[in-house]
Amino acid sequence: MREKAIYILAILAALVMIPNLKTVFMGLPDEAMQGAIYRIIFIHVPAAINAQIFFTVSLVTSILFLVKKNFLWDSISVSCIEVGTMLVLVNLVTGSIWGRNQWGIWWAWDLRMTSQLMCFLLYLGYLLVRPAIAEPTQRASISAFVAIFAYADIPLVLMAIRLPNVRTQHPGPVLETGTMAPEFRAPFGLGVLAVFLICTALILIRQHQETAQREIDSLRRELHSI
Amino acid sequence: MLAVEADRVWKYFGDYPALRGASLQVPQGACMALLGRNGAGKTTMLRILANLSRATKGDVKIFGDGSRSDIVRRKTGYLGHGIGVYDDLSALENLMLFGRLLGVDNPEKAAMEALERVGLERVKDGMAREFSRGMRQRLAVARAFIHQPELLLLDEPFTSLDDRAINVLQSLLKDALSRGSTIVMSTHQIREAMELATNVALLERGKIVHAGPQTPEMLADPGWLYRTYGDGPVAE
């Protein structure tokens, strides 16, 4: 049943993404000010939007684990956070490339990129701590705790970098101001959808792997005790 | 009334069950020796009874109360593997702190009495780190008994105690029993346990395979229990 779901998701994602990529690369004209590089936005922003979606899911499943103690929630949490962190990394790298092209520098401490970097660091802590805990119940409880603390920080980070004294060299990128031209909206929406479908498939795969690994570990322990 | 009622307790560490539907009933005033090999689940069971750990499945009632409330915990005394005293506090300070945490009415008086009981009153102001091993053990025992608990949970209490500490512990346990307290004690030292025990339970791979009053056969030959109900002989 899960495998069927994964295949269906993958096929749907391909059906959405491949024509979309074709549109993005060949159908749309070059943008007036930026040239060809603006197309990076079709992966840069969907990555960020989906990362936030999956981090929010991980918040909910972390709370659910602490309440219900069912390891399924823990597996979903870790899968969502791994995928979300990867998406944030994609966002940072594409943003950096875009910045290099447009502003001549690889990094600028603007509002968006800075908050994404903070997000990355917060969840990187989660990913680093998890393997250091041997016992599965403790690992899941601690992970849930860290995930909730990390998520709570995001609004605080957004508040902090908007403080007047914090230097922000450049204004936000294109989406911060102004609206998008109509012919860009459809490919953009499809881009968000495509990334969502792919990542959901990845999460299902990872969640299953996490459950299987836990079962193997406990069988191994049981075997030793005989 | 049952002091301890554990009903089909399961404890999972990840997917590995350390306790598999272990059921235990300890009547009030009994002294139960919980026997079992290493890895059988004795420490896990005691930790669940002491509220240090939560059972994954199953019910645990202490004096009929299934909650983890502080009222229940005030009636319980726990002596685990570690001695549970602070090295950088004096004997008296240690006992006063724990007295306070355990809800004792007059911590200083209770601490002094406890020190006298275990024979440490002359070193009451000595730092715990300066004590010899036997003295630290006696201090640990004082700590476990300071609030005159109605239920005592002891994890291998006789292991590596010196003579004096063994005597002190045995006399304190006898006193507690005569006061009507209940004792659950996990042990390898079958002989010392059997002298005090009124009831015996055998834990094997997470299950209680036998529980009942102590019998003359058990007292005469402690290995009998393992051979009869367990997996095999204790030692060749």
Next chain:
Amino acid sequence: MKRGLITALAIAKKDLQTELRTKESINASASFALVILVLFSFAFDLGREELYAISGGMLWLVFSFAGALIVNRSFARELPNDCLDVLIASPAPAWAIFLGKSVAAFLLLFIVELISLPVFGLFYNIHWTDRFGGLLLVMALATWGITVVGTAFSAVTVNIRLRELMLPVLLYPILIPLLIGAMGTTTALLGGEPMFGQAASGEALASLRLLVGFDVIYTSLALYMIEFILIV
């Protein structure tokens, strides 16, 4: 609730007593702070104006590094002799144990900060005495944030491998908004700007709001959830 607070106080007193007797972590922390202050002087070769501009940043970097050492000890000191088990098995509620330890860590870190501040003023020729009131307020709010989150992660990392490494990895990203607020306000204070009243620019108030918000959110989260970490 009242019993819980009495318990928290007893635990705070115990932590302070044992720490002040051995002075292990306070010595290490204060020495570390001093060493970093000296290192900074080699790292930057700045004139007076620029020094004032980075003063808040420098000070809070020093305080947060020193703080990590102190909070690391917080739950770690319960490990020898299995004292943590005894505390948890006792009637003391988990939140009271946590609160007592946070308060103790707060006071210890505050002591280290009060030692470092004059040294900082001395080394870098920065006048702070006339702004001490405002500084004290910022220090109190931000230090509480550091210790409450730090003590929570101290409980989290107490039993895992590489504890000393994992604690900073978890702690610093979470503290970033707090440190941003503290650094900005401290720089403004040391630079002579007024915090309240007509002449104030409102920046300081925004930062203070951030600090208070951080403290309230994380204190509530930690008090509520620490039980899941301590009793598994």
